[in-house]
Amino acid sequence: MTHAVKFPLVYQLNTRVWLHELSRKVHRTLTLEGVPDSEFQKWRDLHIDALWLMGVWQESNKGRLVAQTHPGLQHAYKHALPDFTDDDVVSSPYSIADYHVSDSLGGNAALQRFRQRLWDAGIKLILDFVPNHVALDHAWLQTHPEFFIAATDGAYHASPESFYEHSNQRFACGRDPYFPAWTDTLQLNYANPALHDAMIATLKTIATLCDGVRCDMSMLVLPEVFNRTWAHLGVVMTSDFWGKAIEQVKHSFPAFLFIAEAYWDTEWTLQQRGFDFIYDKRLYDRIAMRDVAGVKAHLAGGDLAFQQKLMRFTENHDEERAREKFGDNHKAAALLSLCALGARLIHEGQLEGWRVKLPVQLIRRPEEPTDADTARFYHKLIRVLQNSAVTCGDFRLLHNEGDQRIIAFERASGGKTGHIFLCCNLTESTAESFFFTDAFESVESYEHLDIVSTEQFRSPQIEIWQSGVTVRLRPHEGIVCVLR
Known part of the structure; x- marks a missing residue:
């Protein structure tokens, strides 16, 4: 990404699925070190500024077991991949056992060489950071159980599926307060200042391997959100994490990017904490609802600095495919979102018009044909997205x-x-x-x-x-x- 690009174009890739498919094509197991030159040329041709490799960290064995046996996930697997087997199911990339690149991908050394090849192509590397929780088999459960939230008897008996038992102790699973607990994870206790230090140290290590992080569910560790979710278990977060963490990481790595997945009108708050770009789910929702007045009000709302720090998208791994979500408006939605002020996110398969939303626990996806009309449209749009009016212009x-x-x-x-x-x-x-x-x-x-x-x-x-x-x-x- 050059200094002239103020609003980067980021391309999201499901790393494990993509490498699995590449390996099948060449009839041998590939790691990040063995990615063919043709892939880098493809990204050059798209003129992306950064590549987000989703799911590079060490897999969780316990997370995989949960993924293979969780009743609620089986329907999603069957819907996306009717012939799936247990061999196709792996742990969620957001159930992280260790912030070390998975051995199956070649480890840290392979990633560093891959990153150099991206740099040679003028492309930065974005990786995941999950601040809210870790996998059930993360080493901290043995070495720092105080980093987790212990259950009260009342809370456990009211919802035993929301807790994980280990060594005669019960710990809360990670969660979004509006949904059931993520039973393949352990909730981190941000009421403990020592956890803040440990997570900042983790971020600094990650910053030696990439150029930025996409921070999963970032708003969950804002004090007001954390306390609303967990105060009933006797833990209260009294100091901010994000402002301190971003300041310390950027002190050592000034150009490091922080991208926040965020909802619930927390975008402005997270911008004030130092995030470079924040998901703009509000624009996505209003376009999907065909709320013309709402789209206009949102694009005109807030000050310039607020709009410049939003990241626009019509697809990512959490959402339905754009052709399914927006129907006849999927191309118009892309024009609006990707040409608006701020950073832009494109999802693997979006340019080809794929329709299947793949659960993140699957390592294999169905073969989908390229929709010729969609592909032709994006081929033309990509040229527009290179224009300086889009990459650094006003609005x-x-x-x-x-x-x-x-x-x-x-x-x-x-x-x-x-x-x-x-x-x-x-x-x-x-x-x-x-x-x-x-x-x-x-x-x-x-x-x-x-x-x-x-x-x-x-x-x-x-x-x-x-x-x-x-x-x-x-x-x-x-x-x-x-x-x-």
Whole structure:
């Protein structure tokens, strides 16, 4: 990622599944050290700034047993991979036994050589950090049981499945307060200051292996959230973790990136703690609901600094595939999300139009055909995402006096080519409107525009005036105009 890129494009890869498939292609077991050059060329061609390798850390044997026997997971496995067997089931990548690269992937040394090859291609490396919990067989359960939350008799008898028994003691499993406990994990006790120090030391070790971390469920270790979840067990977190941790890591590794998975309107709070980018689930949800007014309000809301630190996406491993979630709007949703202000996240298989959401406990996925229309669309969109207007430009939501169903904005970074105009119609009917903008004042003909449309076989309906532009959009249609 060059210094000129203010808003990086990150590509998420399911490491274990991807390497498993590569190994089958070459008929031998590959580690990170043996990845063929063609993979790096593919990422170069996508012009990504960072690669997020999901699931590189040491697997949990106890976590795998839970994954293979948990009744609630069997249906998800069957739905995604009808012919799955126990051999296809591994531990969740978020049930981490040790922050050492899995031996099956080649260990730390293989990762370091892989990272160097990424650097040679101009790409940074992002890895997972899970602050809230660790695997049931993490070494700390033997050496530092005080790092975990002990059960009270009342809490245990009320919900025994939410606790793990070890050496005549019962410890809380990790959890999101709105869902059942993750029974393959142990909840970390942030009421203990010594745990803060241990987790910061872990982060500093991780920072020697990569260029940034995607922090799983980051809001769970904010004091207000932690205490709301765990105070009933007699533990109270009295000091902030994130601000201290990020400050100390960045002191030693100034360019290290912190990306937060976060929900429940905690984005601003986490930005103030020092995170570089935060998931923007609110935009995702409003686009999915076709809430045009809500999308506009969100894109215009907050100050510039807040918007710049959001990470936009239409897919990741936790969500449904975009073609399933957004239906006819999946391409318009991608235009809106990936061209908006902030960092951008693309998920493996998204560019091919895959439809199956794979449970993270599976190491094999079904073969899916590439959807030609989706692939052609993203091939064109990727070129737009390289434009300086997107990678480092400003943002202006465009308002109009006519049809309010169209969402439109422009981005510019200065110069003749660093300017784009975007408009989308998320509704079921045709919409037409005029937008005042000076984006086209120097455009003498349509030959000076590169237009990317969600419509493959129908021409965009756009009319340029000296003071602005009139657009007529079909249902679910989106257009990006790149000035050149």
